[in-house]
Amino acid sequence: RRGSALCLREFRVSSSIKSSGQVSYELRGDVAVMTVSNAPVNALSLAIRQDLVARIKQFEEDEAAKVAVIVGEGKVFIAGADIREFKRPATEPHLPDVIDGIEACTKPVIAAIHGVALGGGLEVALGCHFRVGVKGAKVGLPEVHLGIIPGAGGTQRLPRLAGYEKALEMIPSGAPIGADAAKAAGILDDVSDEADAVAAGLAFARSVIDNGTPLRRCSELVAPAVDAQVFADAKAAVAKRARGQKSPVVCVEAIEVASQTSFADGMAKEREMFMELKNSAQHRALAHAFFADRALGKLPEIEGIAPRTLKSIGVIGGGTMGAGIATGALMNGLSVTLIERDDEALGRAKATIAKNVGGAVKKGKLSAEQEQRIFDKALSLSTDYASLSEVDLVVEAVFEDIDVKKQVFEKLDAVCKEGAVLATNTSYLDVNAIAAVTKRPQDVIGLHFFSPAHIMKLLEVVVADKTAPDVIATGFQLGKIMRKIAVRAGVCDGFIGNRILATYRAAADAIVVDGSTPFEVDDVMLEFGFPMGPYAVADLAGLDIGWATRKRKAPTRDPRERYFTFADRMCEQGWFGQKTSKGYYVYEDGARKGTPNPAVLDILTEERKEKQINAQNLSKEQILDRYMAAMVNEAAKVVEEGIALRPLDVDMTLIYGYGFPRWRGGPMQYADEIGLEKILSNIKAYAEEDGYFWQPAKLLEELVASGRSFADLNAESGNNSAAKK
Ligand code: 3HC
Ligand code: NAI
Numbered sequence: 001r002r003g004s005a006l007c008l009r010e011f012r013v014s015s016s017i018k019s020s021g022q023v024s025y026e027l028r029g030d031v032a033v034m035t036v037s038n039a040p041v042n043a044l045s046l047a048i049r050q051d052l053v054a055r056i057k058q059f060e061e062d063e064a065a066k067v068a069v070i071v072g073e074g075k076v077f078i079a080g081a082d083i084r085e086f087k088r089p090a091t092e093p094h095l096p097d098v099i100d101g102i103e104a105c106t107k108p109v110i111a112a113i114h115g116v117a118l119g120g121g122l123e124v125a126l127g128c129h130f131r132v133g134v135k136g137a138k139v140g141l142p143e144v145h146l147g148i149i150p151g152a153g154g155t156q157r158l159p160r161l162a163g164y165e166k167a168l169e170m171i172p173s174g175a176p177i178g179a180d181a182a183k184a185a186g187i188l189d190d191v192s193d194e195a196d197a198v199a200a201g202l203a204f205a206r207s208v209i210d211n212g213t214p215l216r217r218c219s220e221l222v223a224p225a226v227d228a229q230v231f232a233d234a235k236a237a238v239a240k241r242a243r244g245q246k247s248p249v250v251c252v253e254a255i256e257v258a259s260q261t262s263f264a265d266g267m268a269k270e271r272e273m274f275m276e277l278k279n280s281a282q283h284r285a286l287a288h289a290f291f292a293d294r295a296l297g298k299l300p301e302i303e304g305i306a307p308r309t310l311k312s313i314g315v316i317g318g319g320t321m322g323a324g325i326a327t328g329a330l331m332n333g334l335s336v337t338l339i340e341r342d343d344e345a346l347g348r349a350k351a352t353i354a355k356n357v358g359g360a361v362k363k364g365k366l367s368a369e370q371e372q373r374i375f376d377k378a379l380s381l382s383t384d385y386a387s388l389s390e391v392d393l394v395v396e397a398v399f400e401d402i403d404v405k406k407q408v409f410e411k412l413d414a415v416c417k418e419g420a421v422l423a424t425n426t427s428y429l430d431v432n433a434i435a436a437v438t439k440r441p442q443d444v445i446g447l448h449f450f451s452p453a454h455i456m457k458l459l460e461v462v463v464a465d466k467t468a469p470d471v472i473a474t475g476f477q478l479g480k481i482m483r484k485i486a487v488r489a490g491v492c493d494g495f496i497g498n499r500i501l502a503t504y505r506a507a508a509d510a511i512v513v514d515g516s517t518p519f520e521v522d523d524v525m526l527e528f529g530f531p532m533g534p535y536a537v538a539d540l541a542g543l544d545i546g547w548a549t550r551k552r553k554a555p556t557r558d559p560r561e562r563y564f565t566f567a568d569r570m571c572e573q574g575w576f577g578q579k580t581s582k583g584y585y586v587y588e589d590g591a592r593k594g595t596p597n598p599a600v601l602d603i604l605t606e607e608r609k610e611k612q613i614n615a616q617n618l619s620k621e622q623i624l625d626r627y628m629a630a631m632v633n634e635a636a637k638v639v640e641e642g643i644a645l646r647p648l649d650v651d652m653t654l655i656y657g658y659g660f661p662r663w664r665g666g667p668m669q670y671a672d673e674i675g676l677e678k679i680l681s682n683i684k685a686y687a688e689e690d691g692y693f694w695q696p697a698k699l700l701e702e703l704v705a706s707g708r709s710f711a712d713l714n715a716e717s718g719n720n721s722a723a724k725k
Contacts, residue, residue, distance in 0.1 A: 023051035025058055031205045032058075032065035033198060035072070041079035042072040044120045046091050048082075049098045052124075056101050056109075066209050068109045069201030070102075070128060072121075077111070077137070077197065080119025083146065083287055086278060095120050095152040096267060099127035103217050108208050112201025113137045113188070116176065123152040126161065126187075129215045132204040133179040133188045134197055140176025144247045146290060147283035147663060151274030155254035156266040157218035162186050164226045164259060172238045172251040219263040231256040244529045245663040247277055281673045285665025288711070289655065292648035292666075295714075296487055297476050299645065305469045307477035308419060314339065314387075314394035316408055318349020321425055322397035324453030327356040328482045330374045331366055331454065337380045337387050346381045353379065356454050385411045393421040393478065395447055402429050406437045413438040421474050423447040427498055428549075431464040431491050441466040445475050448495060449484075450657050458657035459484035460495050485656045490643040496653045499643070500634045500667075506693065507630030508534050509564045511623055513607055515615035518584045519596045524623045529661030535584040537659075538567075539577030539594065547571040560692040566603045629682045629694075632671040636697035639668075639713070646717045647710035668710035680704050 021038025034055045036042045044052075059068045072078050081095060093101075102109055102124065111117070111125035113133040122139050125131045133139070141150045141158065149155055150171065159167035162185045170177065182188040192200035207213070235252045242248040250273050257269045277283055312335040315326045326336045330353070338353075340346040357374055360366040380387065388394055394416060396408050405424060412422050422444045424434050435444035446462025459482070461475035472488070479486030489495040494502055508521050522533020538546065547568060557563065570583065577583030578592070585594025608615055618626070635650045644650045651666020664670050671679050680700050687694035703709065 021045050021048045021051070023048060023055050025055050027062070027064055028202060030064060030066040030209065031202055032062060032068040033201070034059070034068060034070045036070065036078055037073035038082075039074055041076050042074065042121070043079055043082035043084075044095055044098075044124070045082040045085060049093050049095060052098050053093050053101055056105060059107065059109075060105060066107060067205040068105070068107065069112050069198070069205055070109065070124065071112045071197045071201055072115065074115075076115030076121075077113040077117040078121030078124055079116060080121050080142075081152070083290065086283070086287060095123070096271060099123055099152050102127040103129070103219060105129075106215075108205075108213070108215055110201055110204050110208065112192075112197040112204065113139065113179075114197040114200075116140070118176065119143050119150065119154070120152050123150060123154045123157070126153060126157040126218050129217065130189045130204060130208065130213075131187065132190045132192050132200050133182060134192050134194060134200050135179060137179045137182075137188075137191075138176040139179075139182050139187060140174065141171050142174040142176065144172055144174040144251055145286060147245070147247045147280060147286040148277045149247060149251050149254050149270070149274055151271065151278070153219075153267060153270070155251065155270050156258045156263055158187070159255050159258045160221040160223045160263075161218045163223055164230060164255060167255045167258075168230070168234045168252065171255060172234070172248040223258070226259065228256075228259075231259070243531075244527075244661065246280070246282055250277060282663045284673070285663055285669050288648070288665045288669045289651070289662050292652050292714075293485070295646070295648055295717075296485065296652055297480075299472070299488055301463075301469050302473040302476065305473045307473040308392065308421060308470055310392050310474060310477055310481065311335065312337070312391045313478075314391040314416075316394060316396045316412075317398040318345060318352070319397065320451055321449060321453055322395075323349045323352035324356070324451065324455075325395050325397060325425065325449050326379070327353050327360075327454035328449075328484075330378050331357065331360055331370075332482050333378075334481065335378045335380075337382060337391055339382055339385060339388065342383060346383065350379075350381055356452075360454075385415050388412065388420075389415050389417060391416070391420060393423060393474065395423045395425055395449075397425040397449075400427060400429065402433065405429060405434050409434050409437050409444070413440065419443070421445060421471050423475070425449055428494050431462050432466075435464050435466060442468040443471055445471050446489070446491070446495070447475055447478065448489070448497075456657065457483075457485045458497070458653060459486045460489040460497060460653065460657075461486050462489045462491060462495050464491055485652060487649050487653050487656075488645055489649075489653075490641070492638075492641065492643050496638055496644045496650055497657045499638060500631055500650070500654070501658060503634035504627055504631040505534055505538075507626055509567070510562060510690070510693070511618060511626055512604060513562075513564050513566065513611070514613060514618075515608075516618050516623055517596075517601060517604070520620075521623055521627070522584075524620050525627065527620070528624060529664060530659045532659065536594070539583035539585055539587075542577050542579055543567060543571050543583050544576045558692070562690060562693065564607065566600070566607050569603050569607075570600065625682055626686065628667065628670065628674075629679055629686065631667045632679050633683055633694070633697050633700065635667050635671075636700040636703075639710075640697055640699035646714050648714045648717075672709045672711050676700060676704050676709060 024035045026033045038045055038048050059065055109128045110130045111128040114137050117125050117139045122141055141154045143150050166185045179191045183191050194200040238248045238252055254270050254273050258266050313329055314337045315322045316339045318338050318340045326338050329336050338349055340349055357371055361371050394412055398404050398408055424446050431446040435441035445467050448460035448462055450456035450458050459479045463472055476486045512518050518535035522535050525533040575582040578587055581587045584600055586597045587594040638644045639647055647668035651668050654660035654666050655662050660666055683694050683696045
């Protein structure tokens, strides 16, 4: 199979990461310009830190230089510490010391910012005596997204410079702010009209020299005092949003420290908090997610391959998915021709799109003019497939029925122009079988969006046997245009996400029939960090969908499979979840959050009686272990078969499509943290009860036998810079 994990070594890169970059020093009249060069984002690698120390010393000793300006080469000022170095022991000079050295300078040092100054980059700027930004520059402390806090003075200098409220707004959220807002907050001393940072820095330097502006060190500033309650309130609000992620709360605590102690003590405390988080599983998970995000589209099969033209698309079917896909495409500037079976269905589809677009306008995501353009120009509605003759790509989103899909693709084959990409949004059906009814299987691909399609981030790009590389590249391009996270998947029942989902849902059903309640399972998964438990999700999606699938699959079910009837019995009562106000939970008066439906427990008791099952009371930990073992085992099979190219593709699928907490890094990263040996031994123990369901993945066994991890597999793919050694 293409891309099987066992062949990943083909892509192995042998180069090890060297600390790179340099800081140049150039005298422009009486101003020393220090340029940080470490492409692509001027991360503060060891070499850069060493050079900065040397250049600051040179500046101090340079009698011809009155002021220094620090700038970044290329598209940004400095994007922060070099995250790749976090895996290794910290090496001197440490960034806080480098920055202290800048601040201690006896002559003025100015940061001239363009692009972004993020994390350690902003901390360097805060260590300078003045900061000037060019238009469009952004500053921020996004460390929280990596499961850490700013660790080079950001939590101590920013509140002193901009006040506690601003620091509490910026640091726990990690959100950057624009140059004008930064000036208003006192973070930038000026926003320059100069086109580039060097010119902006030189102009500012001239005014400092001419005016004899005294040095201003953030560490010596005193922020206006605030009530301690401000921190207590911030901590409560942040903890609620963070749902188990530690760093946002620690950010608040670190800022609070600034209000309580001297700068030096605050720096020591910040370092301690930073180091503790830097050594945590949450940081490892979030750093993994950072690099995995960037590795998703880096696929050997499309390297250097240009996508096909993508300006107009067709959408077939204007139901739940079709209307959502059309909305997402329209909101991102594509033209859409939507095909339905009759005018009435077209009217419904248009109303849904109008509601979605209207919602986006209300939220400020779209302007009224853009809304107008969509309905005047960009959206066409038709019942005639011939209207698709000129579109660049079609997404089919009709009923999940292979015969209906085949008919649609025969029609598309007849009307679409040569080179048009023909995509199906099927959830489970065989994309190869769909491609085979056309004379152009090379142009056929799966584009599996998630509901609601204009909101959910994930897009599985399902590559069939004959899909051409530029069609795959076009799938990724569509994802980019529609601001989705696109993951490459292979063809199988359910692709990456739904296939793994089916397995862990089956494990949950077994846990429930064997003695736990659906509410306990949901609670455990909520506590783990999922936004909803599997049974609350089932109620939301509609229990009738799973029921229909089970009926469809009944004739081919393996007799060795344990079959549970409680969900069918619920459906027989007409309990389809939220849409009927009753499912696993009861939803009074249209409430979206339900209370446990006690009748479900009676149905379960009956099933246990019939099957002579002695209810066993699993602990929370046991529930979690089983649920996760099922998820990881199926995920390993998905990688082993090449359905997912790398473990990181599974991780991102589960994070963006299924609510897996990002701060746990996805199931494969989680498994690495727990230890693959433990997961495998759990699976083997469960197999003694149900050997059909719990068949260990070969890949898992192979990794355990060779003492490797999923992270090693990612590294062997050569596309995850975090994992490179
Ligand atoms: N360290 C190491 N590598 C980094 C990096 C960093 N801080 N920031 C980005 N990169 C790498 C990316 O992995 C990517 O590598 P690749 O080409 O091999 O995939 C490359 O730089 C380009 O990055 P993007 O694809 O993200 O480029 P964009 O132009 O889309 O975005 C950016 C640029 C806005 C700077 C974005 O990369 C970003 O947000 N970077 C991270 C910023 C950050 O989190 N900084 C805080 C670091 S922690 C810190 O500073 C701790 C301190 O407080 C002690
Ligand atoms: P839906 O039933 O809401 O919409 C299907 C629409 O297709 C209907 O409006 C119907 O009139 C139209 N249609 C049927 N045959 C047609 C034809 N020959 N020509 C033009 N229009 C036709 O179904 P939904 O939920 O939107 O699902 C569509 C597809 O998306 C299915 O393949 C489904 O598996 C997949 N999908 C569904 C998700 C979901 O959460 N609902 C998530 C991801 C994929």
